[in-house]
Amino acid sequence: MTTAYSAPSAPQEHGGEHDKHNLTGFIIFLCSESVIFLAFFSGYALLKTSALDWLPAGVEGLEWHMPLINSIVLVSSSGTIYLAERAKAKGSLWGFRGFWLLTMALGAYFLYGQAIEWSGLDFGFTSGTFGGTFYLLTGFHGLHVATGVGLMTLMLIKSFIPGNYEGGEQGVQATSLFWHFVDVIWIILFLLIYVWQRS
Amino acid sequence: MTLATFPADEPKPSWTRYFSFNTDAKVIGIQYIVLAFFFFLIGGLLAMIIRGELITPEADLVDRTVYNGIYTMHGTVMLFLFIFPVLNGLNNLLIPTMIGAPDMAFPRLNAVAFWLVAIFGVLLMASFFVPGGPAYSGWWSYPPVSIQNPLGHLFSGQGMWLTAVALSGLSSIMGAVNFVTTIIRMRAPGMGFFRMPVFCWTALAAQSLQLIGLPSLTGGAIMLLFDLVAGTTFYDPAGGGDPVLYQHFFWFYSHPAVYVIILPVFGIFSELFPVYSRKPLFGYVYVALASFIIVGLGLIVWVHHMFPSGVAQWMRNLFMFTTMLIAVPTGVKVFAWLGTLWRGKIRLTTPMLFCLGGLFNFVFAGITGVMLATVPIDLHVSNTYFVVGHFHYVIYGAAVMGIFAAIYHWFPKFIGRMPYEGLGKLHFLLTFIGANLNFLPMHPAGLMGMPRRVSSYDPEFAFWNVLASLGAFLLGVSIIPFLLNMISAWVRGPKAPHNPWNAIGLEWLLPSPPAEDNFGEHVPVVISRPYGYGLGKPLVENQEAIEQVLTAADLQEASR
Numbered sequence: 001m002t003t004a005y006s007a008p009s010a011p012q013e014h015g016g017e018h019d020k021h022n023l024t025g026f027i028i029f030l031c032s033e034s035v036i037f038l039a040f041f042s043g044y045a046l047l048k049t050s051a052l053d054w055l056p057a058g059v060e061g062l063e064w065h066m067p068l069i070n071s072i073v074l075v076s077s078s079g080t081i082y083l084a085e086r087a088k089a090k091g092s093l094w095g096f097r098g099f100w101l102l103t104m105a106l107g108a109y110f111l112y113g114q115a116i117e118w119s120g121l122d123f124g125f126t127s128g129t130f131g132g133t134f135y136l137l138t139g140f141h142g143l144h145v146a147t148g149v150g151l152m153t154l155m156l157i158k159s160f161i162p163g164n165y166e167g168g169e170q171g172v173q174a175t176s177l178f179w180h181f182v183d184v185i186w187i188i189l190f191l192l193i194y195v196w197q198r199s
Numbered sequence: 200m201t202l203a204t205f206p207a208d209e210p211k212p213s214w215t216r217y218f219s220f221n222t223d224a225k226v227i228g229i230q231y232i233v234l235a236f237f238f239f240l241i242g243g244l245l246a247m248i249i250r251g252e253l254i255t256p257e258a259d260l261v262d263r264t265v266y267n268g269i270y271t272m273h274g275t276v277m278l279f280l281f282i283f284p285v286l287n288g289l290n291n292l293l294i295p296t297m298i299g300a301p302d303m304a305f306p307r308l309n310a311v312a313f314w315l316v317a318i319f320g321v322l323l324m325a326s327f328f329v330p331g332g333p334a335y336s337g338w339w340s341y342p343p344v345s346i347q348n349p350l351g352h353l354f355s356g357q358g359m360w361l362t363a364v365a366l367s368g369l370s371s372i373m374g375a376v377n378f379v380t381t382i383i384r385m386r387a388p389g390m391g392f393f394r395m396p397v398f399c400w401t402a403l404a405a406q407s408l409q410l411i412g413l414p415s416l417t418g419g420a421i422m423l424l425f426d427l428v429a430g431t432t433f434y435d436p437a438g439g440g441d442p443v444l445y446q447h448f449f450w451f452y453s454h455p456a457v458y459v460i461i462l463p464v465f466g467i468f469s470e471l472f473p474v475y476s477r478k479p480l481f482g483y484v485y486v487a488l489a490s491f492i493i494v495g496l497g498l499i500v501w502v503h504h505m506f507p508s509g510v511a512q513w514m515r516n517l518f519m520f521t522t523m524l525i526a527v528p529t530g531v532k533v534f535a536w537l538g539t540l541w542r543g544k545i546r547l548t549t550p551m552l553f554c555l556g557g558l559f560n561f562v563f564a565g566i567t568g569v570m571l572a573t574v575p576i577d578l579h580v581s582n583t584y585f586v587v588g589h590f591h592y593v594i595y596g597a598a599v600m601g602i603f604a605a606i607y608h609w610f611p612k613f614i615g616r617m618p619y620e621g622l623g624k625l626h627f628l629l630t631f632i633g634a635n636l637n638f639l640p641m642h643p644a645g646l647m648g649m650p651r652r653v654s655s656y657d658p659e660f661a662f663w664n665v666l667a668s669l670g671a672f673l674l675g676v677s678i679i680p681f682l683l684n685m686i687s688a689w690v691r692g693p694k695a696p697h698n699p700w701n702a703i704g705l706e707w708l709l710p711s712p713p714a715e716d717n718f719g720e721h722v723p724v725v726i727s728r729p730y731g732y733g734l735g736k737p738l739v740e741n742q743e744a745i746e747q748v749l750t751a752a753d754l755q756e757a758s759r
Contacts, residue, residue, distance in 0.1 A: 021304040025380040032372055032410040039418035039451075043433070043444055051439050125431060129439045132431040136422065 026174040030181050037185050040137055041192060047129045056127040062134075063117075064194040070113040071190050074145075077106035078183045081176050088172060093159060100156055103179070107149045114142050137189055144182045151175045212715075220314065222306035223715050224291045225613060227313050231288030232606070234313075238280035238320060243675060245273040250637075250671035253664050258655040266654040267335035268356065272323070274338030275360065278456070279367045280320050282598065286463050287312075287374050289605055290402050292613050294378060296706035297396045299387030299723065301716040304380040312373035319366035326359040334360035337652060339449055342434035342442045346426040353428070361424045368417045375409040378402055387705060387718075389725035389739075396704060396729045397486055401466030404490035405459045408497060412452040412459075419448025443508055450501035458497040460594060461561075462490055464601035465532055468554055471608055472536050473730040474702045475551035476543025480730040482535040489528035496525045506574055507581045515574045522572035529565060533558070548700070549623030553604035556631040560596025564589060567642065582652075585645025591638040595674075600630060603681070610688065611695030615712040618692060622684040629677030636670030696753040703731055703738055708745050710752055 048054055055061065081103040087095030118138075125135045155175050158164050216226050217233070248269055252260040261269065291309065295302055303309045326333040333356040336345040340360065348355050382403045386395065422433040423445060432438025434445045465486075473480045480486060502510055502518040536558060545551070567589040570576050580586060603626070610618050640663035645651075649660040656664070698707040705725070709717060723739035731738060739745070 021380055021384055024384055025305060025376050028376050028379050028410060029372070032375070032414055035411055035414035036418045039415045039448055043418070043422070043448070046444055046447075047433070047439070047441060050441060053439065125425075125429060126438075129432060132422075132425070132433055132440075136425070136431075136433075 020170070023170045023174055026170075026177065030177065034181070034185075037140075037188075040133075040140065041188065044133045044137060044192060047133060051129060053128075054130055056123050056130055059123050059127070059130070061197050062194055064197075066113060066117055067190065067194050070110050070117075071186065073106050073113070074110045074183055074186050077103045077110070078180055080106065081179050085172065085176050097156065097159060100152060100159075104149055104152045104156070107145055107152070107179075111142060111145055111149070114138065114145075134193060137193060141182070141185055141189055144178075144185070148175070148179050148182050151178060220310050222302070222310050224295050224303045224306065224309060225713065225715070227309055228288045228291030228293075229613065230313055231284045231291060231316070234317060234320070235281050235285035235288060238276050238284070240678070241324075242273055242276035242281055243678065245269050245276065246671060247675050249273060250668040252654050253656070254668040256656050256658045256661050256664075261654070263654055264335065265332065267337075267652070268327075268333045270652060271334050271337050271360075272327070275323065275334070275364075277594075278338065279364065280316070280323065282460055282594065282602075283367070283371060284316050285602055286405075286460065287371075289463065289467075289602070289609075290374070290378055290406075292609065293398055293706065294381055294402055295385070296612075296709060296713060296717055297399055297704060298382065298385060298390060299705045299718055299725075300381060300385035301719060303377050304385060305377050308373050309377050312370045312377070315366050315370035315373075319363040319370070322359055322366070323363045326356045326363075329354050329356055329359065332356050339446075339453070340423065341449075342423065342426065342445050343436075345423060346434060348427055355427070358424070358427055361420050361427070365417060365420055365424075368413050368420075371409050371413055375406040375413075378406045379410065387722045387725050393484060393487070394725050394728050395487075396466075397469035397480065397483070397490075398463065398466035400487040401462040401469070401490045404494045405462040408455045408459050408462075408494050411498060412455040415448050416452035419445055422448075443505070443510070446505050446508055447501070450504045451498075454501040454504060455494075455497045457590075457593065458493055460598050462493065464557070464598045465490065467601045467605045467608075468536055468558060469532075470704075471550055471554045471604055472539045473732050474608075474700050475546045475548060475554070476540050477546075477732045478539055478543040479728075479732055479734065480535065481538030481541075482531070483728060483730065486532055486535045489531045492528040493525060496521055496528070500525060503572055503577065506577045519572055519574050523569055526565060526569055533562060533565075548607075549618070549620055549627060550604040550608035550700075552624065552627040553600045553607065553630075556627060557597045557600035557604065560592050560600065560634065564592035564597060567592065580645050582650055583645035584641040584649045584651055587651050588638045588641030588645060591641070592634075596634050596638060600634070603627075603630065606685075608700065609706075610685075611699045612706060612709075612711050612713070614689055614692075615695050616688050616692035617695050617699060618684050618688040622680045626677060626680040626684065629673060629680065633670050633673035633677050637667050637674055638670070640664070640666040640670070694756055696757075697749040704729060705739070708739065708742070708749065710749060 080099050084096050084099030084103060087099055118135075123131045123134075125131055151171075152175055155171050158171065216223075217230055221227065221230075248261060249266075252258065252266060258266070291303070294300075323333075330352055331350045334340065334345070336357065340357070345357055348357065382395075382399055392400075422431070425431040426434050426440070432440040434440045434442045436442065469480055469486055500518055500522045502514050503522045506515055506518075567585070571580070571586065571589055607618055607623055610616075644660045644663035644667070647660060647663075649656055649663075695711045697709065697711050699711075700707075705718075705723065706713075708723060723741070723745065725739055727736050727738055729738070737743070
């Protein structure tokens, strides 16, 4: 059985709409994700300010020179990812790939530097709340950097599929947004852990 | 000019879709609700054991350690496996149909979020069978109790509990991202925010709270898990940690979680009172906006759960003030509903009865809530049955009754058959009497000093406990007419017309049950505010034509 009626609505566009949902959803997710970091940061501050002996026995403090170099690397990668996006907007796919790859390399270098730093430390995850919060914060952030590099790899591969990056593509935008997010988190983390050493 | 066909000429979809990875929001909604009621029965069974134990002052029914596991799991199952899933089920059914969207913004994510619930439900049930039994530290899982692992097994009940709660958090965040994106981006043409049904407003508010609050619990639970299995000392004073820190993380989410539960129920009340009073919702704009005032205030009241935990006096005063302030936007809503009922043509159908009962219980719970916000009273009754009585009035008395109202109201729409009124009214009567008989006596017992989470107590509390237990068993019985009603109506209930309650709303301009993509490409253009009862203004363009087609389809269906 079939009955018909005239539907008055204007024809709706569906194609480009859906991609915008993706970006909206991703931004909402990032806002939510930032609250986990907020929880960890405030927990860190609370434990640190209320601790009687913040540093475990035999630990003098954190060496900050190498982490500073690492920070500069990560912050500058935010610039290169911006350049990559601009190249893409101008239609230069190879320029995009170049800067994108550079960003990935800087991210990978950051992770490498982090691993070197971790292996040279004379305290562990269970060395009181100092060790616990240090590894928790840097580890959780490192996990995000690794996720970011993974996402970028995915986007790089997708750029080789013909026609993929002609307009309406939100993956690159989302990845870049995520990368800036990871970057901002690191700056706060660096200030909290390496700059604010005295409790 | 475009043409739409109602109902679609498709073969009747097979029932097996309810057991598959289906991406249709209406299927997922029903999956959520059915799964939630399965766990409702399990949580209810645990409650029956608790009340069976407490009907006598001695600890004679179950072992004391088993009792600890039972009340922990009762709370966990009811919150994470019943009430959140059932509300997400309603969101899935109602949000897309109410705003005229074909589906959710991210259908696959939606399905993943549902199946995660099933997975962590199995995990939580499995924890009954591991050595040492399930988690026993209460649903708060406060350290230091929750970071003990006396048997040393990797798969301890507490560890599994934490994993399950983390998965629940993941699923809720997926759901929240999906619901918020859908409401923001997929509304029908002409439906600005101030033409949106209040249920969508409250869902948006509740899901925003999930997004802001839940990560705090996730962060806190990650640290608790490390304390439990990796030997860190975040919450262990022996290693410089602070157990109160966990309480902050926990309540920063778990207090707003109450609003996540009750806000959609406010939405249900706001939808149903106008339908069954035949009047527009009184103060629509204020009811809608009050939801977001509740969100804002709800995020800054959490310390009222920690008044006895040694927090500073200025914090107690501050959080007492903000907690009492929440009564204002809530009161706005209550008076708006009363204003809606005032001199309306009230029809006492099953959904309406549940709404009225729920509103009654909610007002009672609100009064004890303001009492509890007062620091001296809170210090006196903290950790007593007064608190247990209070939150059961909120969650069972108001929220669950509101959910029952929603189920009876929208059952015809999404199942396509009518539930039976007689069984429904019996269900209401048993629920209302049972809930009050169960939870009211908890208040005097608590004021007299009966602590919660005990399996034996002073005989002076016996009278109130006998009453409460009888009420609980009555509630247990009340679920029988409900299940009978749902199952028999689903199987052989009378076919539902497209709008059996004469309600106004986009979802009532769809056939019952709606096609898979709802309006598809033919989304009506909304031209007025919702709840135009008695005003004679159409909700959408060409409303008469749409109604005619739907009524003709109803008649054809009925004559078959």
